[in-house]
Amino acid sequence: MKPYRDFSDFLRGHFDGKVQKITVNAGFTCPNRDGSKGRGGCTYCNNQSFNPGYCRPSLSVREQLERGKEFFARKYPQMKYLAYFQAYTNTHSDDIDRLMALYREALDVDGVAGLIIGTRPDCMPQDLLDRLAGLREWVMVEYGAESACDRTLELVNRCHTWADTVDAVNRTHAAGLPCGLHLIMGLPGEDEATMLETVDCINELPVDTVKFHQLQLVRGTRMASDVEAGLYDIPRFTAEEYISLCVRILDRLRKDIAVERFVSQSPSDLLIYPRWGLKNYQFTNLLHNRLAEARNII
Template sequence: MKYYKDFADFLAEHFDGKMQKLSVNAGFTCPNRDGTVGTGGCTYCNNQSFSPEYCRPLRSVAEQLAEGKQFFARKYPSMRYLAYFQAYTSTHSADVDRLMDLYHEACSVDGVDGVIIGTRPDCMPDILLERLRELPWVMVEYGAESSHDTTLDRINRCHSWCDTVDAVVRTHCAGIPCGLHLINGLPGENEEMMLATVDAVNALPVDVVKFHQLQLIRGTRMAVDVEQGLYDVPRFTPESYARLCAGIVKRLRSGIAIERFVSQSPPELLIYPRWGLKNYQFTEIVNKEIKRMRSEMDRV
């Protein structure tokens, strides 16, 4: 039994067959790294922790996609693909024509039916939203992380929740599907605050949400701060985090698809949490927790 709408359900509303995302690194940076709005980047971020080996910005977008396709094509020869501009901020450029050239290059690769663009809510000008409608299919995924501005300041995001609200509304009005990326367990947040972020998301015209647990990654400022005792982060077990995720499912508006609950980083980079679970294994734990909660409610 499925207890919530997932990403496959969302994609089935737009495509006939099975789709696979292929990550692309187009060599962007972030405005809170290069001095546009700040320096140092997000305190938790190390892009190596989620970039596949084939995503090397010295290679063209088409070359990266071709190599990514080879990985899946052997097992799934009929698979179709979405190019996922994932690394850093994939709209951070004053040259809209250059951006569109990259997105069109991705869509020109055989088997690629559209693009998903990962970016920040303060990096989506109206002119780019208008131009994105030229593409065969596009979704924009905004890194919101939290609805609490105190948290966003603490992790050096250098944007506000109001920026997220504005970007989501404008994207929806442009007729473009919209996703949000959110992190559970950021410094200073308790579970009540994390669920309050879900309530804030419910008020927006969002199509997809992607959650993951905070991961403490080597080489990040957050890892240094925690090691020095400047602050701590919530220490979830798989069971306690599954309970939170079950509560999120209960709280989230039913029409919003959940892409995932957890993320995985390379073991050599990951400090915490080291659960040793694949995404699908954790999802099974969440589903069991949802079933348990519903059974308890039925007994009451």
């Protein structure tokens, strides 16, 4: 028995057979960079830290998906794919027809069974939500919420509030679309109690999935400069301490919510902290072992 509901469990409720996400960079920007909401972006953000090599906006959506399929198709010929619009804010456009054309381009690629659209909670107009809900294909929306603490959101220059997240999630659920949240653990100014309060706030929403990951201090970000200048520091977990936090998060999180991940891994040449020397699957194995030990003790 799995120690918690994971993303594969969630997908099995919607698809038969194996399904793989393929990341797409459609060339969007962010309202927190282009002046629509703010300038400079979130203080921790360096988008190079999570984009695969094939994922370049100089390639069309179709070309990116076809390149992404090459590896998986050799190994799993019958696999289906989800086009994951990940980079920056993938609903940030006044031209809804243009957005829908990009999504349609992805859905028309052979083997693509649905979309996951990553965006901000303050960037989902109701007209777009209604049109997404009208598609015959499967669509999920993933909102970068990061924290339920407005003081934290202001400090890291998110330029939205937790109320924006509540509104977006409720409207997405009302439209009949699955909804996920992305949260960062260890943002500046947050202690464990604050992070667990965010989990309590998640439990109150009609959320289907969550992604947690540790704060990564990445070169080229304003946060890295601020920390180096001594303006503030960030919580610095050892791997063991972060595993303990994840156990407490799972104890608190509503059991029907699927957890996609607890960690992320930026490229080594960009990453300042944490440098645990663990691959994502190794961390997950350690977490599962800790959960198994806790159950045996109980």
